[in-house]
Amino acid sequence: MKHTFAPLALALALVLSACGGGKAQFTVGGNITGLNYDGLVLTNAGANVSPKANATTFAFPNTISYGEQYNVTITGQPRHQTCQAFNYSDTAGRMASISVSIGCSQNSYVITPKVIGLTSGSVVLTNGSTGGTLTFTSTDTTEQSFLAVNDGTTYGITVLTQPAFRKIDWLERD
Numbered sequence: 001m002k003h004t005f006a007p008l009a010l011a012l013a014l015v016l017s018a019c020g021g022g023k024a025q026f027t028v029g030g031n032i033t034g035l036n037y038d039g040l041v042l043t044n045a046g047a048n049v050s051p052k053a054n055a056t057t058f059a060f061p062n063t064i065s066y067g068e069q070y071n072v073t074i075t076g077q078p079r080h081q082t083c084q085a086f087n088y089s090d091t092a093g094r095m096a097s098i099s100v101s102i103g104c105s106q107n108s109y110v111i112t113p114k115v116i117g118l119t120s121g122s123v124v125l126t127n128g129s130t131g132g133t134l135t136f137t138s139t140d141t142t143e144q145s146f147l148a149v150n151d152g153t154t155y156g157i158t159v160l161t162q163p164a165f166r167k168i169d170w171l172e173r174d
Contacts, residue, residue: 022065023065023066023067024065024066024092024093025063025064025065025066026063026064026065026066026068026092026093026097026098027059027060027063027097027098028044028059028060028063028064028070028072028092028098028100029057029058029059029060029098029099029100030057030058030072030087030098030099030100030101030102031056031057031099031100031101031102032051032055032056032057032058032083032102032103032104033056033101033102033103033104034081034083034103034104034105034106035051035053035054035055035056035078035081035083035102035104036053036054036078036080036081036104036106037053037078037079037080037081038050038052038053038078038079039076039077039078039079040074040076040077040078040083040102040104041074041075041076042058042060042072042073042074042075042085042102043072043073043074043075044060044070044071044072044073045062045064045070045071047060047061047062048075049061050076053078058102064092065092066092066093067091067092067093068091068092069089069090069091069092070089070090070091070092070098071088071089072085072088072089072100073085073088074102078104080106080107080150080151080152081104081105081106081107081151082104082105082107083102083103083104083105084102084103084104085100085101085102086100086101086102086103087099087100087101088100106150106151106152107150107151108148108149108150108151109148109149109151110145110146110147110148110149111127111145111146111148111149111155111157112143112144112145112146113125113134113144113146113157114143115136115140118136118137118138118163119138120138120163121137121138121163121164122135122136122137122138122161122163122164123135123136123159123161123162123163124136124159124160124161125157125158125159125160126157126158126160127146127147127149127155127156127157127158128155128156128157128158129149129153129154129155129156130146130147130148130149130155131147132146132147133160134146
């Protein structure tokens with residue numbers, strides 16, 4: 001009985017040798033959203049990349065082979081922002097390409113004013129940058145806060161309404 005698979009196997013070997021016979025190579029990279037400042041540092045297998053402000057993509061300079069693991073970590077945050085990685089760890093070749101997503105958002109801080117020495121009446125404060133008012137009375141013991149203000153944004157707390165005081169008639173003594 002003749003083997004008819006020998007020519008097929010030989011042809012397959014020739015095709016593979018013409019391709020270099022090596023494993024497929026993959027670029028570790030992806031997309032970035034919301035990067036407004038410099039300072040982001042991404043690391044994979046000891047290699048670092050530092051996308052500049054407003055970058056929308058990134059790629060590591062070295063490729064990895066089919067079956068190798070990748071794990072992109074954020075080792076440096078940009079000024080005034082916090083970034084988070086998604087789809088950052090897997091095995092090369094499980095998908096057609098490697099696409100890590102990095103999402104950055106502006107840091108924000110809650111402003112919580114404290115009124116001291118208010119013995120009667122009430123005072124109303126306003127934040128000129130985010131709007132809104134807070135009313136404090138002499139009996140308030142709870143903490144109140146304005147809406148969060150983004151890092152780097154100017155804000156200003158102003159007394160909108162002063163406490164009302166009772167008029168006191170002075171008596172003179174002889």
